Amino acid sequence: MRQVSIIVLLILINFFSSINPVFSAVKGGIEYSIPVDYSKINEAEFEEKAKDYFFNALKLKDNTVNDDMTNALMLYNVLEKKSPTNIEYPIKLGILYDKLYKDRQSKGFFSKAIGIDNTNPKPYFYLGEFYYKRELYRKALKYYNKAYKLGDSTNYDLLFKIGDIYEKFGDTRSALKYLKEAQSQSANPELNNKIKRIEAQDAVNKEYYSNTRIRTEIK
Secondary structure (H helix, E strand, C coil), X not given: CHXXXXXXXXXXXXXXXXXXXXXXXXXXXXXXXXXXXXXXXXXXXXXXXXXXXXXXXXXXXXCCCCHHHHHHHHHHHHXXXXXXXXXXXXHHHHHHHHHCCCHHHHHHHHHHHHHXXXXXXXXXXXXXXXXXXXXXXXXXXXXXXXXXXXXXXXCHHHHHHHHHHHHHCCCHHHHHHHHHXXXXXXXXXXXXXXXXXXXXXXXXXXXXXXXXXXXXXXX
């Protein structure tokens, strides 16, 4: 079985390498011109190889296509078809397509992951990342909050970005709540300075509203 799976893997990689790599990478779903018997594929072996390509692809600048990106997309497409109930595969595909700014494909795979398990916070978090990167902060906050409520409450990136969005919205109290939770997970000088700055702004806000209330009562 191991020998068969290696042969299948080499055939697939060689086949897709012969195609324009940009075409292979950005296509929403890879259409195979050769028959693939998914039952013959060693999933663990494919997944191990896919992970290597995936982590190398994550190091690329956005919108960059090379062999790592192309092969990661190809292998995770194969794995997703072999095991359509494994939530990790559509999440990985969503992340890869997000790096390529292929919005429809990225959101489609994250949505597919939610359909597999709508209680798992990961696809909600990555949808939040998708919208945050595009500066669509209200949509990002919606999905970040969903991930938080589903138990992803110790994720530093999640907590920091929720706090950052609330700061952008001028809600200093909510910003401090989440940034201090992030601080409890991983304190660092940049975050500490951000919290101090918001605390100073929050104090100004409180004084302003307090003075406004007093003036209103006097009238």
